[in-house]
Each structure stands twice: as structure tokens, then as C-alpha cells.
Amino acid sequence: MPALTNRQVRLESRPIGEPKPEDFQVAEAPIPAPGDGQVLSRTIYLSLDPYMRGRMNEGRSYAASVDLGQVMVGATVGEVVESRYAGLAQGDLVLGYDGWQEYAVSQGASLRKLDPRAAPISTGLGVLGMPGMTAYVGLLDIGRPKPGETVVVSAAAGAVGSAVGQIARIKGCRAVGIAGGPAKCDYVVKELGFDAAIDYRAGDLFTALKHACPNGIDVYFDNVGGDILKAVLRQINRGARIPLCGMISQYNATELPPGPNLAPLLGNRALIQGFIISDHVDRMREFLRDCAEWVRTGRLKYREDIVDGLEHAPDAFIGLLRGKNLGKLIVRVAPDPTR
Numbered sequence: 001m002p003a004l005t006n007r008q009v010r011l012e013s014r015p016i017g018e019p020k021p022e023d024f025q026v027a028e029a030p031i032p033a034p035g036d037g038q039v040l041s042r043t044i045y046l047s048l049d050p051y052m053r054g055r056m057n058e059g060r061s062y063a064a065s066v067d068l069g070q071v072m073v074g075a076t077v078g079e080v081v082e083s084r085y086a087g088l089a090q091g092d093l094v095l096g097y098d099g100w101q102e103y104a105v106s107q108g109a110s111l112r113k114l115d116p117r118a119a120p121i122s123t124g125l126g127v128l129g130m131p132g133m134t135a136y137v138g139l140l141d142i143g144r145p146k147p148g149e150t151v152v153v154s155a156a157a158g159a160v161g162s163a164v165g166q167i168a169r170i171k172g173c174r175a176v177g178i179a180g181g182p183a184k185c186d187y188v189v190k191e192l193g194f195d196a197a198i199d200y201r202a203g204d205l206f207t208a209l210k211h212a213c214p215n216g217i218d219v220y221f222d223n224v225g226g227d228i229l230k231a232v233l234r235q236i237n238r239g240a241r242i243p244l245c246g247m248i249s250q251y252n253a254t255e256l257p258p259g260p261n262l263a264p265l266l267g268n269r270a271l272i273q274g275f276i277i278s279d280h281v282d283r284m285r286e287f288l289r290d291c292a293e294w295v296r297t298g299r300l301k302y303r304e305d306i307v308d309g310l311e312h313a314p315d316a317f318i319g320l321l322r323g324k325n326l327g328k329l330i331v332r333v334a335p336d337p338t339r
């Protein structure tokens with residue numbers, strides 16, 4: 001018997017600095033009905049991702065803000081409840097962008113059908129979804145690692161960083177992760193097989209990097225910006241490549257911090273390039289082919305940090321920006337029928 005109302009998490013106010021629970025509102029709405037070509041789905045998993053912090057702000061970014069009173073945006077894995085789209089039937093499992101709510105109507109053509117026999121459906125939000133593809137495209141197309149080179153990645157225990165280091169290893173590189181705290185550092189070395197890990201909270205990052213990267217740094221996959229980027233830039237090799245993926249250290253900043261000194265880029269003829277994964281959908285086929293195979297054969301491992309209950313999404317998201325998650329942060333909104 002399906003629920004009669006649709007619980008949602010809406011943006012109540014725009015945070016100044018770190019988001020607070022009061023910036024979100026849990027509310028109820030009627031369950032919408034699908035029109036022609038549309039599908040009603042029930043959310044099973046909701047992805048929580050750092051970019052959502054930017055959507056809470058007003059003003060210009062590479063994507064539109066969430067309006068006050070609107071449902072927070074986000075990728076979801078759901079089950080089709082009612083379909084008026086020929087390509088999907090009731091009971092199908094789909095990857096969509098339904099946001100922080102229990103039910104949503106979307107265009108059938110915008111959904112990707114998931115095969116639960118190929119991989120757990122939650123992986124569509126992580127290692128076989130947007131974060132995994134960000135790691136794959138950013139590292140291979142912009143970082144262009146060559147065997148024997150040293151690849152450093154920050155937020156190394158997270159959804160993107162954990163895949164970056166493992167793909168670097170698959171490509172024959174030395175992988176060095178930077179993460180917050182000994183548990184995350186242990187995880188990336190002992191479970192994921194990175195060559196070394198550095199706890200940036202332990203202090204003297206510059207010296208720790210020097211020890212972990214005796215041959216310098218050829219690729220720095222930057223997920224955080226700030227002081228970590230500053231320390232890395234001072235140790236890059238000639239011709240280094242820096243895919244600029246994220247700046248999470250400043251997502252809650254109320255004023256932009258001073259930038260790093262760029263002189264090492266000039267002297268080393270290095271490349272630094274920002275990228276947004278949604279510009280690279282043309283690489284989806286190769287990404288899924290390679291990463292699905294690496295996951296299946298155990299060469300690409302992943303961890304999911306699963307929080308139960310839509311009402312806990314705000315706290316979990318606040319925790320993400322503090323580094324509380326280990327692995328891909330996902331909210332289980334309803335039981336997973338495939339597990």
C-alpha cells in the first residue's frame with residue numbers, strides 16, 4: 001500500500017557559512033500524477049554530493065540555484081510506480097534526478113534503466129555514476145597519467161577521490177591520497193591499495209608530501225583547493241597536469257580566501273584545467289565499460305556510507321561538508337527491493 005503523501009526536503013533559507021538544520025524544511029505534498037511520456041517513481045536511494053552546497057546559494061554558478069521553498073535537487077535511484085512512457089514499465093529500477101523527496105514525476109526519456117544483476121543499484125549514484133565518471137574522465141582525459149608517474153589526489157577516501165587513486169594504480173602509477181584522519185588514510189592504503197596516504201589534519205603537509213612523493217608530483221587531482229593545493233603546487237614536476245575538480249575547502253566560505261602562488265605552473269610548464277563532468281557525456285560509454293568491468297573484477301573497490309530516512313538528509317549533508325562520510329554518501333529513502 002503506497003504512502004498517500006509525498007515527503008520532501010525543501011530549501012527553507014540560504015545558509016551563511018555552514019548550512020544549519022533550520023535551512024531545510026521537511027514538508028508533505030500530494031503525490032503527483034504522470035502525464036504522457038512521463039513516469040512516477042518512488043525514490044529508493046538519494047545521492048548527497050558536495051555540489052549541492054552551491055545550489056543553496058543565490059547567484060551565478062555553472063548551474064541554477066534552488067529557489068527558496070523548492071525541493072532540494074539530487075540524483076536518485078527509484079522504482080517506477082506508474083509509467084506513461086513506452087520505454088519503462090512498473091517495477092523498473094531507474095537512475096534519475098528526482099531530488100530530496102519520496103516520489104517524483106519525470107520525463108521517461110531522461111531516466112536510465114538499471115540492471116540489478118549487473119551491479120547493486122546504489123552504485124549508479126557512486127562508483128558507476130556521476131562521481132565515478134568524474135574520476136575517470138578527470139584523471140584520464142585531463143590528468144593523462146603515464147605508467148610510473150606519481151598521481152596525488154585529495155579527498156582521497158571520498159566518492160571521487162577513492163576511484164581516482166585506484167584508476168591511477170590500474171594505469172601503472174604511484175597513487176598518493178590526502179585525506180582527513182587516520183581511519184581514512186588506513187582505508188585508502190589498506191583497502192583500496194593506494195601506495196601512500198597523508199593525513200592533512202596532522203600538520204606539515206609539505207614535508208609529508210615530500211616523503212610520499214620522492215619523485216615529485218606529475219598529476220594532482222584537486223578536490224579541495226585551498227592550503228592543500230598550495231602545498232602540492234610547490235612540488236609539481238615539469239609538465240605536471242592538474243585536473244581542477246572541486247574546491248570543497250571553500251564551499252562554506254563567506255569570503256574567498258587568497259589564492260595560491262602560480263609561479264610553479266609557469267616554471268614547470270604545467271597545465272591546470274577546471275572541468276564539469278556534465279560537459280563530458282560523450283565519455284559515458286567508455287566509462288561504464290571500463291569501470292563496470294573493474295568493479296566486477298575487484299580492481300575498483302568502493303564503499304557506501306548509507307544513512308536511513310529522508311528526514312536525516314540535512315544532517316548527513318552538513319556532515320559531508322565536515323568530512324564525516326567515509327565513501328559515497330547515500331540516503332536510503334525506502335527499502336531496496338533488490339537486497
Ligand SMILES: NC(=O)c1ccc[n+]([C@@H]2O[C@H](COP(=O)([O-])OP(=O)(O)OC[C@H]3O[C@@H](n4cnc5c(N)ncnc54)[C@H](OP(=O)(O)O)[C@@H]3O)[C@@H](O)[C@H]2O)c1
Pocket residue numbers: 049050051130131134155156157158159160161178179180181184223224244245246247248249250275276277278320321322323324325326327328329
Ligand atoms: N567537477 C565536477 O564535475 C565534479 C563532479 C563531482 C564532484 N566534484 C567535486 O569533487 C570533490 C569530491 O566530491 P565527492 O563526491 O567525492 O565527495 P566526498 O569526497 O565523498 O565527500 C567530501 C569530502 O571532502 C572532504 N573535505 C570536506 N571539507 C574539507 C576541507 N575543508 N578540506 C579538505 N577536505 C575537505 C572530506 O574528506 P576529509 O575527511 O578527507 O577531509 C569529505 O569527506 C568535491 O569538491 C566535489 O565538489 C566535482
